[in-house]
Structure formats: structure tokens, C-alpha cells
Amino acid sequence: MSGVTSQNTNAEHSELRILGFLCNWCSYGGADTAGVARATQPTDLRIIRVPCSGRVDPLFIAKALFNGADGVLVSGCHPRDCHYSAGNFYARRRLEVLKHFLPILGIDPARFEYTWVSASEGERWKQVVTRFTEQIHALGPAPKFEDSHPLHAMVDMALAPLAPLGTGDPQLLSSVKEAIRKKLPELDCVIGWKEGRDGLHTVPHFIRTEADLEELRIGPFAIHNLATYLPNYKGKKIGILVKGCDAKSVVELLQENLIKREDVFLFALPCQGILDMGRVDQVLGRYQHITSLKTDDKTVTVVADGKEHHFPISQYAPSKCYSCTSRMAQDADMLLGNATQIQGTPQTPPELAMLDAMSLSERMAFWKSAMDRCIRCYACRNSCPMCVCRDYCVSDSRDPHWMSQSDATREKLFFQVIHTLHLAGRCTGCGECQRSCPVGIPILALRQHCARVIRELFSGYEPGTDPKAVPPLLGYQVEEEHIKEREWK
Amino acid sequence: MSDYRYLQEQDIPSFLAALRALGNRVLVPTLQKGTKESVVFTPWQEGDPVLVAKATVPAKAAVLPSCETLVTYKKTKNPDNYAETSLTLTETVEAEPTVVFASRPCDAKGIAILDNPYTKGIYKDPYYMAKREKLVVISLTCNSGCETCFCHWVGGGPSSPEGSDILMTEIPAEGTKAYVLQPITAKGKEMLAKSALKDGESVVALMNEARKAAFATLSPKPDLTEAPQKVAACFANLSFWAQETERCISCGACTYFCPTCYCFTITDEGEPTSAQGGRRLRSWDTCMSSLFTREASGHNPRPSKAERMRNRVSHKFATYPENWGIFSCSGCGRCISQCPVGLDIRKIVLHAIAEAGGTVHPPKQEEAKPAKAAPVQAPKLEEVKPAKAAPAPKEDRAEARAEGKQTPSANDTEPARSPAPRRTAKKRGFIKTSLKKSGTRRR
Ligand code: SF4
Ligand code: SF4
Ligand code: SF4
Ligand code: SF4
Numbered sequence: 001m002s003g004v005t006s007q008n009t010n011a012e013h014s015e016l017r018i019l020g021f022l023c024n025w026c027s028y029g030g031a032d033t034a035g036v037a038r039a040t041q042p043t044d045l046r047i048i049r050v051p052c053s054g055r056v057d058p059l060f061i062a063k064a065l066f067n068g069a070d071g072v073l074v075s076g077c078h079p080r081d082c083h084y085s086a087g088n089f090y091a092r093r094r095l096e097v098l099k100h101f102l103p104i105l106g107i108d109p110a111r112f113e114y115t116w117v118s119a120s121e122g123e124r125w126k127q128v129v130t131r132f133t134e135q136i137h138a139l140g141p142a143p144k145f146e147d148s149h150p151l152h153a154m155v156d157m158a159l160a161p162l163a164p165l166g167t168g169d170p171q172l173l174s175s176v177k178e179a180i181r182k183k184l185p186e187l188d189c190v191i192g193w194k195e196g197r198d199g200l201h202t203v204p205h206f207i208r209t210e211a212d213l214e215e216l217r218i219g220p221f222a223i224h225n226l227a228t229y230l231p232n233y234k235g236k237k238i239g240i241l242v243k244g245c246d247a248k249s250v251v252e253l254l255q256e257n258l259i260k261r262e263d264v265f266l267f268a269l270p271c272q273g274i275l276d277m278g279r280v281d282q283v284l285g286r287y288q289h290i291t292s293l294k295t296d297d298k299t300v301t302v303v304a305d306g307k308e309h310h311f312p313i314s315q316y317a318p319s320k321c322y323s324c325t326s327r328m329a330q331d332a333d334m335l336l337g338n339a340t341q342i343q344g345t346p347q348t349p350p351e352l353a354m355l356d357a358m359s360l361s362e363r364m365a366f367w368k369s370a371m372d373r374c375i376r377c378y379a380c381r382n383s384c385p386m387c388v389c390r391d392y393c394v395s396d397s398r399d400p401h402w403m404s405q406s407d408a409t410r411e412k413l414f415f416q417v418i419h420t421l422h423l424a425g426r427c428t429g430c431g432e433c434q435r436s437c438p439v440g441i442p443i444l445a446l447r448q449h450c451a452r453v454i455r456e457l458f459s460g461y462e463p464g465t466d467p468k469a470v471p472p473l474l475g476y477q478v479e480e481e482h483i484k485e486r487e488w489k
Numbered sequence: 490m491s492d493y494r495y496l497q498e499q500d501i502p503s504f505l506a507a508l509r510a511l512g513n514r515v516l517v518p519t520l521q522k523g524t525k526e527s528v529v530f531t532p533w534q535e536g537d538p539v540l541v542a543k544a545t546v547p548a549k550a551a552v553l554p555s556c557e558t559l560v561t562y563k564k565t566k567n568p569d570n571y572a573e574t575s576l577t578l579t580e581t582v583e584a585e586p587t588v589v590f591a592s593r594p595c596d597a598k599g600i601a602i603l604d605n606p607y608t609k610g611i612y613k614d615p616y617y618m619a620k621r622e623k624l625v626v627i628s629l630t631c632n633s634g635c636e637t638c639f640c641h642w643v644g645g646g647p648s649s650p651e652g653s654d655i656l657m658t659e660i661p662a663e664g665t666k667a668y669v670l671q672p673i674t675a676k677g678k679e680m681l682a683k684s685a686l687k688d689g690e691s692v693v694a695l696m697n698e699a700r701k702a703a704f705a706t707l708s709p710k711p712d713l714t715e716a717p718q719k720v721a722a723c724f725a726n727l728s729f730w731a732q733e734t735e736r737c738i739s740c741g742a743c744t745y746f747c748p749t750c751y752c753f754t755i756t757d758e759g760e761p762t763s764a765q766g767g768r769r770l771r772s773w774d775t776c777m778s779s780l781f782t783r784e785a786s787g788h789n790p791r792p793s794k795a796e797r798m799r800n801r802v803s804h805k806f807a808t809y810p811e812n813w814g815i816f817s818c819s820g821c822g823r824c825i826s827q828c829p830v831g832l833d834i835r836k837i838v839l840h841a842i843a844e845a846g847g848t849v850h851p852p853k854q855e856e857a858k859p860a861k862a863a864p865v866q867a868p869k870l871e872e873v874k875p876a877k878a879a880p881a882p883k884e885d886r887a888e889a890r891a892e893g894k895q896t897p898s899a900n901d902t903e904p905a906r907s908p909a910p911r912r913t914a915k916k917r918g919f920i921k922t923s924l925k926k927s928g929t930r931r932r
Pocket of ligand 4: 525743747748805834
């Protein structure tokens with residue numbers, strides 16, 4: 001082993017904390033075989049026996065790494081050899097996603113490995129343990145979130161859009177109202193948007209009467225992803241206005257059987273971008289009255305306390321709008337305009353690009369600084385259309401006690417890891433979580449990175465685009481195309 | 490020398506440094522970069538920038554941290570007889586002398602509202618009391634109203650003193666920003682007297698003018714005198730609450746960002762037999778969550794967001810006033826601006842009053858939308874005169890509070906509302922809910 005750096009020389013001699021999750025049938029047997037054969041092995045590893053590698057939730061590993069483990073090893077039966085036939089196939093997908101996910105948190109992915117060892121492979125077990133322990137010793141003790149220096153950073157959120165952004169067709173509203181008016185008698189409710197505390201700030205709107213319909217607002221003010229509400233109305237016939245991005249959430253809900261297609265009626269809006277109200281509010285600052293609100297084809301102009309502010313959509317859209325290629329739902333029940341074909345490859349979203357440019361330790365410091373102000377209001381969780389556990393979130397559970405009530409920053413970040421990993425392969429990138437965060441933490445970057453990992457590992461898979469597709473972490477292939485087994489020689 | 494002090498913007502760091510030198514933790518609003526900027530109270534150190542903007546997160550954590558250890562415990566085995574164990578409990582009342590600098594009157598009033606249940610009820614909370622006693626609040630009076638705040642609806646105002654030890658008001662100054670510091674309590678007076686700040690007597694007139702001007706910017710307010718009875722009268726009207734909360738996503742942002750919400754949960758963590766032992770934690774909880782009232786049997790008396798919002802609004806506008814004579818809302822507006830779906834507690838209260846057949850006097854329109862060039866009622870101002878001319882407000886308000894007196898507002902508002910009439914227990918009792926149980930769904 002050559003990679004031991006001088007700062008780690010002590011670590012080389014003292015034991016580090018390495019955790020192993022071993023399946024009962026193969027790897028635990030393999031470790032036993034090595035033991036019986038009196039093979040000499042490093043003693044840093046602490047073993048937890050699990051029934052199957054498929055039992056290993058990636059969060060076990062994340063939790064261990066967050067709470068002081070210097071390395072984590074998972075070992076199961078060789079592929080095709082699982083005693084529950086496919087447990088390790090599922091595990092392989094999840095663990096590979098985790099391994100690619102860790103760096104965005106500032107955790108060195110080399111601190112986690114997974115492999116396969118059968119009960120008879122005592123010698124192989126010895127090799128695996130020795131090599132992994134050496135690998136962790138080369139890395140030294142894991143850096144702690146608590147020890148990071150503050151690193152406050154943020155980037156400009158506006159990018160060059162793939163297609164021009166604007167406020168949309170001014171005539172659209174009346175035709176949309178007309179379309180809803182015709183359909184309303186058949187539906188229990190149509191969900192749209194209306195004016196909130198003032199003309200600039202809109203809120204979700206539940207349309208049941210003609211009078212409700214008059215209040216409808218769309219265009220750059222169609223801010224919220226209304227799909228979040230759909231699972232609440234089981235058994236009701238609900239109309240919903242969707243932008244292109246919102247429609248993906250509806251499709252994902254259908255993919256996961258959380259709503260029934262016949263219960264929803266999709267009104268597809270053509271979208272040219274919406275306002276990022278966080279940035280708009282930042283510009284407006286403290287104001288008392290909005291006395292004028294005008295919209296031309298590109299810009300929303302607001303007069304607040306006598307001061308005029310211009311918000312061109314091209315500069316004030318949320319990051320998702322710049323890389324949007326599907327501005328209008330495809331398989332809607334009613335198309336309220338014409339979809340524009342958008343060509344081009346989306347750029348890396350700005351908040352993610354910012355993290356990409358950082359070193360591992362900078363990322364850790366960044367999350368430490370940003371999550372410090374998280375107040376655990378869970379607006380991010382509750383606004384997410386794909387958070388399906390609703391009243392029974394693991395973050396609230398006491399048995400098992402997944403999360404500490406302690407307000408330590410690492411606990412707060414750990415919740416974001418839970419959310420992101422539960423959403424792996426399911427998150428459509430709608431951005432509701434980030435939009436909802438009252439203290440402006442760029443938590444979407446974690447989901448964006450995870451979505452990128454999913455695309456890379458599963459042939460460009462995009463959640464919420466095909467109602468028949470099985471989310472990648474709910475399935476497996478015996479031979480995975482993009483997951484390469486690592487050698488343990 | 491008068492009790493007033495004069496502080497220029499460039500002298501803020503040396504003022505804060507002096508407070509720190511006295512052993513205080515000084516919490517100041519700081520700007521945090523993000524997808525939207527937020528302002529958070531952080532412990533100040535020499536060289537840190539100070540931003541005197543209204544904080545996104547109120548300073549509540551100074552007295553009620555989002556998580557604190559109540560007690561630590563350890564179980565030890567008798568080495569001679571392993572069946573015998575003994576348990577040691579260590580109480581962890583922790584309080585550091587703290588100064589909150591540049592909070593707003595609504596933040597400070599939030600603390601005054603917390604004082605009632607935590608320090609004046611049958612049981613006094615030692616953890617809260619310890620922090621409260623060592624706290625000095627320096628509030629910056631607002632120089633205008635804002636779109637989401639409504640302090641004057643609920644008995645406050647842009648320069649109301651409840652909960653503050655010192656009020657600080659920006660006055661016009663050439664080429665810089667300058668402030669007058671007015672002591673409100675004995676603690677505040679002592680702190681100012683000990684400071685190296687210049688006398689502010691000559692600028693008290695400017696201070697009064699600035700406060701008057703701030704008050705004049707407020708939109709007309711509705712009369713909420715009937716709110717406690719009317720909100721209470723809506724208790725059994727679940728369809729009303731269901732309608733008002735249809736867009737609520739039950740997150741809890743409204744309560745966690747509220748300076749007056751004080752509910753908590755208690756959790757035991759850690760192994761009592763381990764080297765570290767176990768600890769009992771108290772952390773913020775929210776009545777907007779289903780888990781808040783879910784019982785061990787699985788039964789939930791507040792199964793849907795309608796009942797939960799009913800609780801939140803009733804607590805603030807009916808039951809707390811019933812017990813303490815004031816609303817448990819300081820009108821800071823954070824629940825409105827921070828809510829991901831823009832729920833507006835002002836509208837809910839106004840709608841409840843209307844639903845129960847009550848009236849709110851001006852403004853007529855319910856949307857709390859200011860009319861253009863809104864005519865503002867001339868506020869009745871009882872001017873604060875320089876200390877020499879008239880007795881300064883030297884009455885110790887903390888004392889007044891401790892005696893359960895209604896503290897009169899300094900100079901720009903009416904006294905807080907009179908206590909609401911008691912509702913009978915019968916009225917509150919077992920009302921059948923018409924809402925369907927929401928099953929396992931959160932909202
Ligand atoms: S995690 Fe965020 S971006 Fe992804 S679906 Fe949920 S709310 Fe949308
Ligand atoms: S919305 Fe923001 S503050 Fe609230 S829990 Fe999520 S990350 Fe934390
Ligand atoms: S009112 Fe708003 S902030 Fe409060 S729980 Fe409902 S959605 Fe969340
Ligand atoms: S209820 Fe809303 S407005 Fe009232 S004090 Fe709490 S957060 Fe502020």
C-alpha cells in the first residue's frame with residue numbers, strides 16, 4: 001500500500017472505524033470461513049449481519065458516514081446467487097447510486113465500497129477486508145462536518161435559456177377560462193392559481209364555481225406545482241392545470257400508482273417560464289403596497305411604494321426554466337395551446353455547477369454553512385409532489401429512531417440526504433422543495449446531482465416521462481449496462 | 490445626562506464589542522446568501538458585518554432554542570451485583586448572558602408573549618426563565634409598515650416596547666445612519682448608562698418624529714375586538730376551516746418561523762448505560778403536523794389540516810387571549826411571507842369573524858389590501874419627552890409584566906386588547922366533526 005500521506009501516518013497505525021454490512025448467507029459465512037482458517041486480517045472492521053444485501057438501505061451507509069464511520073463496506077452474495085433470488089440485484093443499483101451521490105455532500109466516495117463474497121470464499125474475504133482497510137487508512141480519519149470552516153456561496157441563477165422565455169400569450173387566459181368553464185360541471189374541482197396577498201404573489205386555487213374561475217391567474221404567475229395536491233383527492237375527479245414540468249410529476253404519480261388516470265383531467269398550459277419569487281422578493285425588499293402590475297410579452301413590471309421594478313422572465317425565472325425542453329404536457333386531456341419544439345442540451349443548473357466546481361472539503365463546508373440555517377420546517381418535504389409517506393415520514397419516527405431531534409447541522413443535512421435518496425429515480429426536478437425553503441437553501445442541487453447519476457447509470461432515464469416506465473430503483477437487470485463490478489484483487 | 494443614547498452606524502461594532510467584553514453573547518441579524526437571501530441571528534464576533542434588516546427567522550431561539558437538553562442521565566451497574574443499577578440525573582439548565590441586537594418590535598413582543606405561559610403560569614419553566622433573565626433585547630423600531638406585517642391590528646406598532654429592554658430608532662443624519670437608543674426597562678437603562686455612547690437627549694425630538702412618521706405609513710386596520718369570540722364561535726364549523734386550509738400543505742413553516750409559537754416535543758435519546766449516557770431533548774414542534782396530536786393508539790383528534798389550522802388560529806386569536814388578555818400573534822407576518830403556498834392568517838381571522846356574523850370596522854374589504862393613498866387615522870400620540878421635561882418611561886416593564894399588568898405601549902399604539910370573555914367548557918367540548926378522517930394521508 002503506497003498511498004499513505006504524511007498527515008495520515010498516525011492513522012495508519014491506530015484503528016479506524018470501519019463498518020461492514022454482511023449478508024447472512026454468503027458474506028458473513030465467508031468472513032467466518034476466513035476466521036476458521038485463521039487468516040490474518042486487519043481488525044478495524046465492525047460487522048453488522050443483515051439477512052441480505054438487499055436489506056441494506058443506502059441510508060444505513062449515509063447515517064454511518066455522517067455519524068463518524070471512516071469507511072463502510074457492504075458485502076453480499078454474488079449476482080445470481082442471492083438466497084432471496086434478486087436482493088443483491090436491487091442492492092447493486094441502490095448502492096451504485098449512493099456511491100455516485102456521496103461526493104456532492106463532500107464525502108469521498110472511496111469511503112464506501114460494496115462487493116460480493118460467497119460463504120466458501122474465505123481467502124477472497126481476507127483480500128477484501130485487507131484492501132478496503134488499507135484504502136480507508138490511506139484516506140485517514142473522515143473529516144467531520146462540525147469541523148468545516150464556514151463557506152457561504154451562491155451563484156447567479158440566470159442562464160441562457162434553450163428557447164426564449166417570456167410571459168406568454170395575453171389572450172390565453174380567456175381561452176383557458178372558457179375551456180375550464182365547459183369542463184367544470186363534470187369535475188369536482190379544478191386546481192389552478194389565483195392572486196394571493198397581492199397581485200404579484202399568487203397562490204394555489206381550487207376552482208369550483210364560475211366566480212372562482214374568474215380569479216384564475218396563469219402565465220409567469222403559475223408558480224406552484226399543483227400535482228402535490230392530487231393524491232389528497234382520491235376518488236374525486238380533479239381537473240389540474242399543468243405546465244410542462246408539473247406534468248412530469250403527474251406522470252410520475254401515475255407510474256407509481258399513487259393516482260388513477262381516470263380521476264384526473266389534465267389541462268396542459270403552454271409555458272414560457274415563470275417568476276422565481278425568491279429573487280423577485282429579494283429585489284423588492286420591504287414594501288407596503290403594490291400600486292401597479294403590468295405584463296408585456298417579456299417582462300413583468302411592478303410599482304411598489306412608488307418605485308418601478310422590471311422583471312424580465314429571461315432573468316427572473318427559476319433555474320429549471322432555463323434548461324426546460326418540455327414546456328407543455330404531452331398526453332394531457334386538453335391542450336390549451338401549441339407546444340414549441342425545443343432542441344438543445346440542457347446546461348448544468350447553476351446551483352449544481354457551483355458545487356461541481358468545488359473540492360470535496362469545500363462542498364462539505366458549503367453544506368455545513370447552508371444547512372446551519374435550516375429550521376427543519378419541512379416545507380421542502382411537504383411541498384414535494386413525490387413525497388409519498390406524508391404523515392409517516394422517517395424523520396418523525398421514534399421507532400426506529402432514524403433522526404435525532406438534536407438540531408445539529410449534520411442532522412439537518414441528513415434529512416436532505418433521506419429526501420434525496422428516497423426520491424432517487426423519482427424526482428422530476430420540479431424544484432418545489434427549493435422554492436418552498438423559506439431560508440433559501442439550494443437543496444435542489446442535491447436532487448439535480450442525483451438525477452444526473454440516475455441518467456448516467458440508467459441510460460438517460462428521466463422520471464415522469466413515460467407513465468408505463470418502472471422507476472429504476474424499483475427494478476434491476478441481471479447484467480447492468482452501466483454498472484461495472486469493481487475488482488478486488 | 491439623559492437616559493437616551495446616540496449611536497452612529499460606524500460605531501455599532503465598538504458598541505457590540507463592548508457588550509461582548511462584558512461577557513455577553515451578542516446575536517445580530519446577518520445576511521445569508523442563498524437561492525433567496527435570508528437574514529438570520531448569529532453570534533457576533535469582531536469583524537462580522539451587521540445588517541439591521543428584519544430577520545427571516547425571529548430571535549425566539551435566544552429564549553427557546555430549537556433544541557435543548559433538559560436533563561442527561563446515566564445508568565450504572567453495581568460492580569458487586571450486576572442486577573443492581575443506579576440512575577443519575579443531571580439537570581442542564583443552561584443560560585449564557587445574551588443581547589439580541591436589532592430585532593424588531595414584533596420579535597420582542599413575541600418574547601413578551603412567550604413570557605406568559607413560561608414564566609407566569611402555575612408552573613414556571615426553569616430553562617426558559619434562566620435564559621430570559623439573562624437576556625437583553627435591543628429592538629430597532631421599524632420606519633415603515635410592510636405588506637405582510639400587521640402589528641397594529643394586534644395591539645402593537647412599529648415602535649411598541651413590549652419585550653424590549655431598549656428601543657432603537659433610526660433618525661436622519663448626514664452622510665451616515667444614526668440611531669437613538671431609549672431604555673425601556675431597568676436592565677436596558679443600566680446597559681445604556683454603562684455604555685460609552687453619547688447622550689441622545691438633543692435628538693429625542695427627531696426620534697419622536699421618526700416614530701410618528703413610521704406610524705403614519707401603516708394601512709388602516711380592522712377592529713379585531715370581536716375576534717376572540719368569533720374565532721371561538723367557528724370551532725365546530727369544520728367546513729369553514731376545511732375551506733380556509735385547502736391549499737395548506739401541513740409543513741409547519743408558519744409555526745417554526747413564528748416568534749410567538751412555543752410548542753415543543755420531548756425525546757429521550759442515547760443509551761443510558763453507554764459511556765455518553767442518555768439525554769432528554771426538548772425541541773420545537775408544530776401543531777400543523779399530524780404527529781403532534783397522534784395518540785399511541787393511532788387515534789388522532791386532529792386528523793386533518795382543517796382541525797390543525799383551527800387549533801393554530803384559535804390558539805392565537807381565541808384561547809391565548811382568553812388566558813392572557815392579548816393575542817398570541819405579534820403581527821410580524823412571517824407566517825404569511827414564509828408559507829410556501831401563501832396562506833394568510835389575517836384573512837382567516839377576518840373570514841372567521843365574518844363567518845360568525847361579526848363585524849370588523851375599517852377596512853371593509855377583506856383582502857387586507859390597502860386602498861391607494863390610504864387615509865390613515867391620525868394616531869393618538871403620547872409623545873415621549875426628554876427625560877428632563879417629563880418623567881421618562883422609567884417604570885420597569887419587566888416588573889410590570891411580572892405583576893401581570895398590562896404594559897402601556899410607549900407612544901404609538903393603543904393598549905392591547907381587553908381580555909376576551911371566558912368560553913364555557915361545554916361550548917368547547919365534544920363536538921362531532923363532519924370532516925372525513927383523512928386516513929393515512931398527511932393533508
Ligand atoms: S425532490 Fe424537489 S425537485 Fe424533486 S420532485 Fe420533490 S419537490 Fe420536485
Ligand atoms: S424548507 Fe428549508 S428550512 Fe425548511 S426543512 Fe427544508 S431545508 Fe430546512
Ligand atoms: S399554513 Fe403554510 S406554512 Fe403553515 S403548515 Fe400550511 S402550508 Fe405550511
Ligand atoms: S402568527 Fe404569523 S404574523 Fe402572528 S406572530 Fe406568528 S408568524 Fe407572526
